[in-house]
Amino acid sequence: MSVEDLTGVATWEDPGWRAGAVEWAAGELDRLGLAPAGEPEQPHVRPWSTVVRLPVRGGAVWLKSVGSGSAQEPALLADLAGWVPGRVLPPLAVDATRRLMLLPDGGPTLRATAASSAAEWGAMVAAYAQLQMDLVPHVDEMLAVGVPDLRPARLPQLVRDLLEDDDAMLLDRPEGLTTAVRERIAAELATYAEDCRRLDEAGIPASLQHDDLHDNNVFAGPAGLRFFDWGDATVSHPFLSLLVPLRAAARALDVPSGDPVLFRLRDAYLEPWSAYGAAAELRDLCGVALRIGPPGRALTWRRILLGIHPAERAEWADSVPGWMAEYLEPGSLAPAATATP
Numbered sequence: 001m002s003v004e005d006l007t008g009v010a011t012w013e014d015p016g017w018r019a020g021a022v023e024w025a026a027g028e029l030d031r032l033g034l035a036p037a038g039e040p041e042q043p044h045v046r047p048w049s050t051v052v053r054l055p056v057r058g059g060a061v062w063l064k065s066v067g068s069g070s071a072q073e074p075a076l077l078a079d080l081a082g083w084v085p086g087r088v089l090p091p092l093a094v095d096a097t098r099r100l101m102l103l104p105d106g107g108p109t110l111r112a113t114a115a116s117s118a119a120e121w122g123a124m125v126a127a128y129a130q131l132q133m134d135l136v137p138h139v140d141e142m143l144a145v146g147v148p149d150l151r152p153a154r155l156p157q158l159v160r161d162l163l164e165d166d167d168a169m170l171l172d173r174p175e176g177l178t179t180a181v182r183e184r185i186a187a188e189l190a191t192y193a194e195d196c197r198r199l200d201e202a203g204i205p206a207s208l209q210h211d212d213l214h215d216n217n218v219f220a221g222p223a224g225l226r227f228f229d230w231g232d233a234t235v236s237h238p239f240l241s242l243l244v245p246l247r248a249a250a251r252a253l254d255v256p257s258g259d260p261v262l263f264r265l266r267d268a269y270l271e272p273w274s275a276y277g278a279a280a281e282l283r284d285l286c287g288v289a290l291r292i293g294p295p296g297r298a299l300t301w302r303r304i305l306l307g308i309h310p311a312e313r314a315e316w317a318d319s320v321p322g323w324m325a326e327y328l329e330p331g332s333l334a335p336a337a338t339a340t341p
Helices: 015-032 073-083 118-144 155-163 179-187 189-200 238-253 260-276 279-306 319-325
Strands: 041-046 049-056 059-066 093-095 100-104 207-209 218-221 224-227 234-236
Touching: 015 049, 015 059, 015 093, 015 100, 073 093, 073 100, 073 118, 118 207, 118 224, 118 234, 118 238, 118 260, 155 179, 155 189, 155 279, 155 319, 179 189, 179 319, 189 279, 207 238, 234 279, 238 260, 238 279, 260 279, 279 319
Parallel strands: none
Antiparallel strands: 041 049, 049 059, 059 100, 093 100, 207 234, 218 224
16 A cells, blocks of 8 residues: 555645546546536545535535555445445445545434434344345455455464564554453454354355444435445455444433343354354354454554554554454453343
């Protein structure tokens, strides 16, 4: 990754970058016959992405750009709009080389529509499971446009390599792993590899793994549920996608680990996969996926941070060792969401 590929808040707020991106968007708006109706606004700026609101007659459209750690998103989004129409936010235009996307207004997110309910969460994860099933035939195409390959067979070596990266693990720094904790994780890598092998051989096909699925990354308007924000996405075992939404649901619904509502959400997600095994078998495999999931999240965070200017990584760098450490001491859901109460 070259220095020119790196991004950050300083990049997105640079007048030259913004002028060039808005100029591209203006050309696309003209091509689409959409008349500008106001000055651009930039309400969202993160080191890894930014969004610019462009008022147009009758509403607004959105210009999104992502860092090199999420370089797959523009091309992937364009393909998803063709593969699963109506279930993602289709781009109006993309420039994959410049990592730019021009998007329609998606309406309210699931989080914004009303107070969260277990029923809404259950419908969301079930709809996402069906989307994953429909994307199984497109795995090779997703890999071809650069979606990272984190299928279970590859995870053990990738995790081992990351664990041995002292800088990424912030080794023996206050916000990172201690040598003792790293050694404990290293001692468990054979078990980790066995879990990955079990998932790999279970007969459930790889698909698109969102890796940051929650109620603020799903639009919930009259058009139905539409999924967006694919910057963290990978090709992997589909059940790994459940790690983040179960944790987010626990917070949104204010329920503790082991609450029956979390088991119901898990089962709502697994129900579309029933052709691949009995309920008890799928629950067991889901438990395995939730166990191996945190180091996978660490890999994703490392990829995203590698696309950011070094000076802007520090605020987020503890996410990498933090997720890695959760393999030993899982967060609120990994153990509790694997059994039947």
